[in-house]
Amino acid sequence: MKQISLALGTVAVIAFLQSCKMKSAESAVKGDAAEKAYVAPGKYDEYYNFVSGGFSGQVSVYGLPSGRLLKVIPVFSVFPENGYGYSEETKPMLNTTNGEVPWDDQHHLDLSQTNGEQDGRWLFANANNTPRVARIDLTTFKTMEIIQIPNSAGNHSSPFITENTEYVVAGTRFSVPMGEEDVAISSFKKNFHSTASFISVDKTSGHMNIAFQIVLPGMNLDLSHAGKGPSHDWFFFSSYNTEQAYTLLEVNASQKDKDYIIAVNWKKAEEYAKAGKGKKIPAEYAHNTFDESKQTATSVIEKEVLLLDPKDCPGMVYMIPCPKSPHGCDIDPTGEYIVGSGKLAALIPVFSYTKITNAIQNKQFEGDFYGIPIIKYEAALHGEVQKPGLGPLHTEFDGKGNAYTSMFLSSEVVKWSIKDLKVLDRVPTYYSVGHLMIPGGDTKKPWGKYLVAYNKITKDRFLPTGPELAQSAQLYDISGDKMQLILDYPTIGEPHYAQAIPASMLKDKQVKYFDISKNQNEFVSMGEKKTNVVRQGNRVDVYMTAIRSHLTPDNIEGVYVGDEVYFHVTNLEQDWDIPHGFAIKNSTAADLLIMPGETLTMKFTPQKKGIYPFYCTDFCSALHQEMSGYLRVSLKGSSVPLKFSTGVIADATENK
Amino acid sequence: MNQKFQLAATVIVCLFIYSCGSSPQTPSSTSSSVDSSMIKPEANAGAADSKGTGKFTDVKLTHPLDKKMIAAGISTYDIKCGACHRLTNEKLVGPGWKEVTDRRTPEWIMNFITNTDEMIDKDAAAQAMLEKCMVRMPNQHLKDEEAREVLEFMRQNDGKN
Numbered sequence: 001m002k003q004i005s006l007a008l009g010t011v012a013v014i015a016f017l018q019s020c021k022m023k024s025a026e027s028a029v030k031g032d033a034a035e036k037a038y039v040a041p042g043k044y045d046e047y048y049n050f051v052s053g054g055f056s057g058q059v060s061v062y063g064l065p066s067g068r069l070l071k072v073i074p075v076f077s078v079f080p081e082n083g084y085g086y087s088e089e090t091k092p093m094l095n096t097t098n099g100e101v102p103w104d105d106q107h108h109l110d111l112s113q114t115n116g117e118q119d120g121r122w123l124f125a126n127a128n129n130t131p132r133v134a135r136i137d138l139t140t141f142k143t144m145e146i147i148q149i150p151n152s153a154g155n156h157s158s159p160f161i162t163e164n165t166e167y168v169v170a171g172t173r174f175s176v177p178m179g180e181e182d183v184a185i186s187s188f189k190k191n192f193h194s195t196a197s198f199i200s201v202d203k204t205s206g207h208m209n210i211a212f213q214i215v216l217p218g219m220n221l222d223l224s225h226a227g228k229g230p231s232h233d234w235f236f237f238s239s240y241n242t243e244q245a246y247t248l249l250e251v252n253a254s255q256k257d258k259d260y261i262i263a264v265n266w267k268k269a270e271e272y273a274k275a276g277k278g279k280k281i282p283a284e285y286a287h288n289t290f291d292e293s294k295q296t297a298t299s300v301i302e303k304e305v306l307l308l309d310p311k312d313c314p315g316m317v318y319m320i321p322c323p324k325s326p327h328g329c330d331i332d333p334t335g336e337y338i339v340g341s342g343k344l345a346a347l348i349p350v351f352s353y354t355k356i357t358n359a360i361q362n363k364q365f366e367g368d369f370y371g372i373p374i375i376k377y378e379a380a381l382h383g384e385v386q387k388p389g390l391g392p393l394h395t396e397f398d399g400k401g402n403a404y405t406s407m408f409l410s411s412e413v414v415k416w417s418i419k420d421l422k423v424l425d426r427v428p429t430y431y432s433v434g435h436l437m438i439p440g441g442d443t444k445k446p447w448g449k450y451l452v453a454y455n456k457i458t459k460d461r462f463l464p465t466g467p468e469l470a471q472s473a474q475l476y477d478i479s480g481d482k483m484q485l486i487l488d489y490p491t492i493g494e495p496h497y498a499q500a501i502p503a504s505m506l507k508d509k510q511v512k513y514f515d516i517s518k519n520q521n522e523f524v525s526m527g528e529k530k531t532n533v534v535r536q537g538n539r540v541d542v543y544m545t546a547i548r549s550h551l552t553p554d555n556i557e558g559v560y561v562g563d564e565v566y567f568h569v570t571n572l573e574q575d576w577d578i579p580h581g582f583a584i585k586n587s588t589a590a591d592l593l594i595m596p597g598e599t600l601t602m603k604f605t606p607q608k609k610g611i612y613p614f615y616c617t618d619f620c621s622a623l624h625q626e627m628s629g630y631l632r633v634s635l636k637g638s639s640v641p642l643k644f645s646t647g648v649i650a651d652a653t654e655n656k
Numbered sequence: 657m658n659q660k661f662q663l664a665a666t667v668i669v670c671l672f673i674y675s676c677g678s679s680p681q682t683p684s685s686t687s688s689s690v691d692s693s694m695i696k697p698e699a700n701a702g703a704a705d706s707k708g709t710g711k712f713t714d715v716k717l718t719h720p721l722d723k724k725m726i727a728a729g730i731s732t733y734d735i736k737c738g739a740c741h742r743l744t745n746e747k748l749v750g751p752g753w754k755e756v757t758d759r760r761t762p763e764w765i766m767n768f769i770t771n772t773d774e775m776i777d778k779d780a781a782a783q784a785m786l787e788k789c790m791v792r793m794p795n796q797h798l799k800d801e802e803a804r805e806v807l808e809f810m811r812q813n814d815g816k817n
Contacts, residue, residue, distance in 0.1 A: 516736070517735065527736070527738055527739070528734075528739040529738060545739060547749075547794070548749070549749065550749065552739065572739055573794050573796070574794065575794045575795045575796070621791045621792070622790045
């Protein structure tokens with residue numbers, strides 16, 4: 001009997017170990033991680049997480065804590081999936097002074113704020129390559145506006161905003177000559193400038209305009225953040241390459257022990273601009289807006305911009321020495337502490353806003369940089385976090401007095417106390433973390449429950465997929481004293497910065513369909529009776545409607561090779577989640593994905609005679625497969641008359 | 657020994673369940689948008705005098721027909737209904753509207769227009785139509801007064817006064 005009990009006991013223990021999957025000592029993931037990241041089927045996530053797409057040019061939206069991908073928002077790259085950049089209505093969104101640019105490198109995001117707290121109205125996104133800033137509406141998750149930045153290159157320290165979304169900034173990572181001057185590259189010191197552009201945002205409409213550009217000496221502006229609370233009037237930019245190298249920057253821009261944090265008093269700049277201290281110069285840049293009532297984008301080329309030179313504007317700009325090639329420039333929730341992450345330094349300097357203002361008042365300067373006063377390092381410094389790890393890049397805050405810094409070289413997140421600069425905890429990331437993000441972690445009111453690390457190197461974290469791997473993100477629970485890794489998930493493109501906002505602030509104000517009675521698209525078909533096909537010269541306008549499950553008209557004849565055919569498709573549905581698609585054989589445009597109540601246009605130029613089927617590409621109903629039609633294209637000069645119909649069956653004798 | 661064996665087994669099983677901490681099952685909540693194929697039509701819901709399901713329980717008809725309402729009804733029909741419903745007996749995507757005011761009560765019609773999904777899920781007559789048409793009628797989000805105007809237009813189409 002004893003033996004049997006013993007045997008049973010052993011079996012039970014084994015069964016217990018097996019089914020509860022107890023972790024071995026080397027595993028970094030604790031037993032309750034799955035539970036913390038699990039969102040049951042049919043349940044919602046706690047946060048919307050907006051993630052920059054890097055070289056994808058788009059913004060992706062994830063749910064937290066599940067890591068579920070909810071949506072990809074097309075912003076700076078064409079998006080064949082829904083026709084963004086291909087449909088006639090959206091083509092102007094990607095227009096620039098160099099014509100349509102189909103791609104960009106989307107780095108950073110900032111959610112609009114009121115009084116330093118997230119207000120859930122807009123999301124701003126930057127384009128690094130062809131300098132632009134976009135505004136995304138958070139009721140439709142659509143890009144509503146894109147403004148190009150003149151006198152700029154490498155729009156990296158962007159699109160960070162001031163405390164009440166008064167301004168969005170755009171700063172140059174690559175210094176360039178003003179305008180389109182043709183100069184020797186070696187004349188960098190003389191001819192190249194960095195600029196900090198301040199784009200005003202209309203309080204109600206969100207409409208953007210470049211208010212002024214501050215012209216700075218040639219150097220690389222890297223990242224930025226606005227002050228808040230006491231430091232409300234200020235904007236802080238990190239810089240590198242104050243060596244002013246123009247070749248082999250890897251070596252030549254890493255010579256000095258310290259570069260600078262540039263403190264810009266934007267309130268003063270605003271006053272100087274109003275007082276006429278600026279200079280208006282000619283500068284062309286595209287300003288693209290999407291009108292939701294017409295569902296149509298327009299692109300306007302603006303002609304001039306206002307420049308402010310620090311020489312003419314005393315007290316507007318100061319330089320604060322910061323070790324060494326600083327990257328992140330992050331302001332704590334109180335607005336008192338400015339964290340510069342010297343990516344080549346083995347420490348994290350933290351500056352004090354109070355000390356900076358005192359130093360300015362008491363003129364504690366150590367010279368100037370092209371006429372801009374340099375504040376003494378010690379006079380501005382609150383203190384240094386010693387030995388935090390290697391390669392500090394970015395810092396976010398939890399609102400409880402703690403800061404979290406990503407360490408690129410040592411692949412870890414380090415938690416430290418702002419007050420006494422002591423390291424409190426560290427967790428590994430997999431691998432080489434770049435940005436990190438705490439929901440609201442760059443505002444006055446961080447939500448502070450989760451932290452996401454966006455890693456640059458993935459290696460062995462997921463099933464391998466050939467040479468190219470999805471970038472990995474890692475979710476940590478930071479509600480306790482110790483950070484806990486709870487989820488790994490792949491992301492789209494290369495995420496740089498991200499933002500997250502409680503779901504409750506957005507989910508109930510989502511637009512579900514567009515009211516068709518308010519559709520003011522020039523080419524709308526207000527009901528099937530209004531469908532039509534109109535020829536003017538070699539332009540043919542097809543006014544088409546889509547509803548489950550037919551397109552009207554669905555038989556079109558009398559179109560000739562070389563005609564420019566415009567399919568204006570109106571989705572007559574008035575119900576949530578019933579888009580219709582439109583595609584026609586051999587079209588060189590992409591699909592149209594038309595939301596209920598919306599009109600979109602595809603331009604089609606048939607090259608050869610023949611029969612071209614078209615159909616709905618979004619499985620809309622049980623009769624979706626039937627939702628199709630034919631376009632007949634005849635040779636130019638043929639006598640086939642223009643004819644269109646739906647549901648008309650020819651007389652059986654007609655084709656005998 | 658047999659008894660002890662059972663006891664031991666029970667204890668072990670209990671321990672096992674307990675220590676794995678399976679959380680108590682919450683009863684699965686019944687969702688409002690249930691798959692229509694899972695619901696048996698109620699026996700008498702298809703009756704000709706049925707008012708359907710929705711907010712309209714007593715629609716007062718007026719005589720003679722209201723011309724203003726008819727005009728508004730036609731313009732709504734043109735944009736939101738005409739793509740699928742003919743004014744004759746002919747079925748296009750949905751049934752033709754001829755004699756619809758004889759087949760259905762005014763309440764049923766207005767409930768079906770404004771409370772489409774619940775009606776298709778629960779109402780026997782609406783379900784029978786779905787089996788014929790094979791397309792769920794879209795909720796075109798007509799306001800209450802627009803639904804009433806469309807009803808007035810249907811009455812005119814049926815030669816009522």
